[in-house]
Structure formats: C-alpha cells, structure tokens
Amino acid sequence: MTYCLRIADIPTNERPRERLIAYGPKSLATAELIAMLLGTGQGPGKLSAVGLGQYILQKLGENQRDPLEVLREMSPQELMEIPGVGPAKATTILAAIELGKRTFYSRPPERKEIDSPEAAAAALSHELMWQPQERFALLLLDVKNRLIGTKLLTIGTATETLAHPREIFREVLRHGATRAIISHNHPSGSLEPSPEDIQLTRQLLQAGQLLQIPLLDHLILGNGDFQSLRQISGLWEEYPQGD
Known part of the structure; x- marks a missing residue:
C-alpha cells in the first residue's frame, strides 16, 4: 500500500x-x-x-x-x-x-585513564595553559576514571571567568559522565587559589555529594605548571566524594 x-x-x-x-x-x-x-x-x-x-x-x-x-x-x-x-x-x-x-x-578509541593530577593537567593543557584570558574547562570521566572528553565551559576576561555549578553538572549529565574534574587557568601565572576558587569548589563538592557524581579535583593551570586543590586543601575531607 x-x-x-x-x-x-x-x-x-x-x-x-x-x-x-x-x-x-x-x-x-x-x-x-x-x-x-x-x-x-x-x-x-x-x-x-x-x-x-x-x-x-x-x-x-x-x-x-x-x-x-x-x-x-x-x-x-x-x-x-x-x-x-x-x-x-x-x-x-x-x-x-x-x-x-x-x-x-567502527570501534571506539581506547579511553585514556586519568589516574593523577598530572594526567588531568596534561589533558587540559591545550585548552588552558597559555591562554591570555581566564578559561574554565571540564574533564568528563566514566566510572573507571577514563576520559570521555573535555568541555570548555566559559571564557572570561584577563583576570576573571564565571562558571555556575548548574552549568557544570548539566554538561556532566548530558555527556553521560559519572565523575568529573574541573579546571581553570590563571593568565598571571600564579597558581594560588582565590577565595572565589575555594568557594566554587566547595559548592561543587556539595553538589557532587547530592547528585552522587564525584568531583575528583579542581586544577589551576598557569605558566607551564599546575596546582591541585585536592592536594593542597582539606575540602575533600570536608566533603567526601565516595570515589
């Protein structure tokens, strides 16, 4: 018919x-x-x-x-x-x-395991390391910490960028990731976290607990180097992620 x-x-x-x-x-x-x-x-x-x-x-x-x-x-x-x-x-x-x-x-490419802050920084360095403006990016990971992809979320001024927790976890969920690492750069080269960096990390850790999506780290990149907030702060002891 x-x-x-x-x-x-x-x-x-x-x-x-x-x-x-x-x-x-x-x-x-x-x-x-x-x-x-x-x-x-x-x-x-x-x-x-x-x-x-x-x-x-x-x-x-x-x-x-x-x-x-x-x-x-x-x-x-x-x-x-x-x-x-x-x-x-x-x-x-x-x-x-x-x-x-x-x-x-087609066979999907073998996903790289992100098993250290060094591996995470290497995956993000192209997007963040030598940029003249502050950028905020996201590493999307599966349950075995294998890299699903990277996502550049925001581009700010030479000294400031903004990223809202809602936007960050929306991207995590949209790509089917089960855990994440956030990162931004400091064009000045300083790796010292600002009070705003600490506050955002605290909010994201709380959201990660609520959504059961572990936030594994927050990296700051600049001047060819990086800093892991998980390694230098007690935030992950304050807000355990179950990872």
Whole structure:
C-alpha cells in the first residue's frame, strides 16, 4: 500500500521530521526514514516522499526478498531503475547506508585513564595553559576514571571567568559522565587559589555529594605548571566524594 498524501497535508506534530526530533529516529517507520533522505516524492501516481519510500521498499521486496538486505548491496544504477529515484535520491540513500555501515563497524578509541593530577593537567593543557584570558574547562570521566572528553565551559576576561555549578553538572549529565574534574587557568601565572576558587569548589563538592557524581579535583593551570586543590586543601575531607 502506498499513499499520496503530501507531507504538507499531515499535521505538523505527526510529520516524520517533527516526530524524529521529538521522539528519536526509532519512532519512524522504515519508509519514513527513507522519506527523510528523499526530501521529495513523485514516481508512479505522483507519490509523496513517504509514499515513494513505501514504493521503493515494495520494489526491493519483490520475490519475497528482505528489502533492507537488498538495499545494502545495491549500486546507484540499480536503485535508479526504480521510478521516481534519480541520481540525487539514489546517491543520498546509498551514502546514508554506507555511513550507517561505518558507524556500526567502527570501534571506539581506547579511553585514556586519568589516574593523577598530572594526567588531568596534561589533558587540559591545550585548552588552558597559555591562554591570555581566564578559561574554565571540564574533564568528563566514566566510572573507571577514563576520559570521555573535555568541555570548555566559559571564557572570561584577563583576570576573571564565571562558571555556575548548574552549568557544570548539566554538561556532566548530558555527556553521560559519572565523575568529573574541573579546571581553570590563571593568565598571571600564579597558581594560588582565590577565595572565589575555594568557594566554587566547595559548592561543587556539595553538589557532587547530592547528585552522587564525584568531583575528583579542581586544577589551576598557569605558566607551564599546575596546582591541585585536592592536594593542597582539606575540602575533600570536608566533603567526601565516595570515589
């Protein structure tokens, strides 16, 4: 069964693109996913994009074949034999299939373990060490202290930057991290923590206890060196992180 209803005639909240945004790609039928790639319809009976997607699946499924299995091995020329599929549509579909294959077979890189303040400072030095403005960055770690990624949160003036605990833990949660290290630089080269640095660290340690997301350290970088607040302060004894 195919249908000729135009995408523009479908209520906005029921259109494939809007449903994908609201509910994710798994909420769409295969024909709707193909329609997202086609962009426009046509073919026999001037089908809509979704209708053309259904028609393509029907043609590929002839002789009781699995249409997706057939599609995985098709050439552009074979796909263009289907009415309504020209070079642009064929190459877009096959490019998406190839991208899906590469994504499926790719192996994630081995995550580096951050097992010391030195390792954390090395991971952050590119973002922070020699910058003329104060920057605040975040190391995102998994449960085994392996590096998921780094996130530059704010850039301030030559002497000041701001980072709110809400923004910091939002990024931790958004990236699926289970623990974190925060860091900022002092363009002056001084590694001495300011009262504001201590107060922010205290707030983040309290939030880490509440959210059960350990904050492992707060590093200050500058002039080719670094300082670990965990090593020089008693804040982690005051607010244990369970790490």
